[in-house]
Amino acid sequence: MAKEKTLFTCNECGGSSPKWLGKCPHCNAWNTLIESVAESSVPAKNRFASLAKTAAVTALADIEASDVERTPTGHDELDRVLGGGIVEGGVVLIGGDPGIGKSTLLLQALDSLQRRWEAAQGAAGKRGAALDMSDAGPPQGAKAPSGGSGPREAGQRGGTLYVTGEESGAQVALRARRLGLDGSKVNVLAEIQLEKILATLDAHRPAVAVIDSIQTVYSEQLTSAPGSVAQVRECAAHLTRAAKASGTAIVLVGHVTKEGALAGPRVLEHMVDTVLYFEGDTHSSFRLIRAIKNRFGAVNEIGVFAMTEKGLKGVSNPSAIFLSQHSEPVPGSCVMVTLEGTRPMLVEIQALVDTGGPSPRRLSVGLDRDRLAMLLAVLHRHAGVACMDQDVFVNAVGGVRITEPAADLAVMLAITSSLRGKALPKGFLAFGEVGLAGEVRPAPRGQERLKEAAKLGFSVAVVPKANMPKKNDKAFEGLTVHGVERIEEAMELARSLT
């Protein structure tokens, strides 16, 4: 294939240059030129003229709002974050730390999708008709395959394809054997060249394809190395277009940077329909998958898995897994209820306050460090608790990452408890956002959080006043709830309880 001309476009101003330069000649920004394929040389005027002939507009009311067809993956926790299942033509980007289990989970999911499809094929074969996995025909506007010979009728999608760029086919087979997926009919393609992958997708027309990982894929149209911003952006754009045109659902595995964000251009996240993020402590067996963006479902939903010898297993009732087992209460520990998506979960927050050097350290694991600095300032100013000369370490147990501000009250109580060396009482929990003025603001859906705590046998709760349950509500039996409006009140209450 002849190489297309490439040019370098500035991220900031859109200006272009035929060769790479450190500084954009148009806007003088540094390091913003990214390689891309040059557009065809048809003059802009003619391009628009040819488009005009085919474009037709439709009134919104005349467009049928058909529900998207979803195919459950057979893994309930994964389906939960996907919003019910894989959507045809949908593109999912899944990121996570190295070795956290991305390939494992996707191989398991593909295997169960493949088995379901084969079962559907078998049933359809008896009825004398071929079926697609979702029992639906090809999407409207889907083209018939342009070449190649799939095992299906022309235009039919079905089956699965696992494209591995990081491991050899033998390694994938070894993993499948370890996961107990013997006799799996998942098609495997060890390939990293985009053009070949696109041709294979076109020929085989799988219903679901996994690209593991997008950073290994390269297009021969660009001169930059695989994994570079230009390559990742270009390859993801082509794969997304292929998914939309053919109805094949594509799952892209993405690497993460040292800071834990998805590597590659930010635009990748805009391009795809769903962004999932794997998190968890590699030392603990629990893994969380969080939906950060989802065009077909709710975001902030999380799926919980446990890593076992046989791969990832869903945990359907995760509310108590992020609590450490102390036989007696210890100083510096406070339990909070976090509500991610639809399920409340109890998470233990641990703090250690210790005499520090001339420049004391503030470290947090699973919580925002800037927010910790802010909470320490509020503690000092409004509750008179000074940690200026102390090192402060805060940790959310089990590798869970808490992004919601409802953790504030628990963090502050844990810090005070550690500083004073006094444990909070047994069965104690707290949640609520704390503002800069020292006010305690309500957490969303506080009643649900309290109900979960009562169910798990917690006995004392300190919560924002606006989250107080109604009197005589049976769901909270056994749980004494104290409502507070200010951080001083919360500290005073905690002191009187210990």
Ligand SMILES: Nc1ncnc2c1ncn2[C@@H]1O[C@H](COP(=O)(O)OP(=O)(O)OP(=O)(O)O)[C@@H](O)[C@H]1O
């Ligand atoms: N024999 C085994 N028994 C139990 N768990 C295992 C075994 N072998 C591997 N694992 C688990 O599987 C994990 C590797 O998972 P996987 O290869 O799916 O990760 P990944 O997210 O795809 O990583 P990468 O980013 O390197 O591709 C290991 O970290 C380990 O926890």
Ligand SMILES: [Mg+2]
């Ligand atoms: Mg992998």
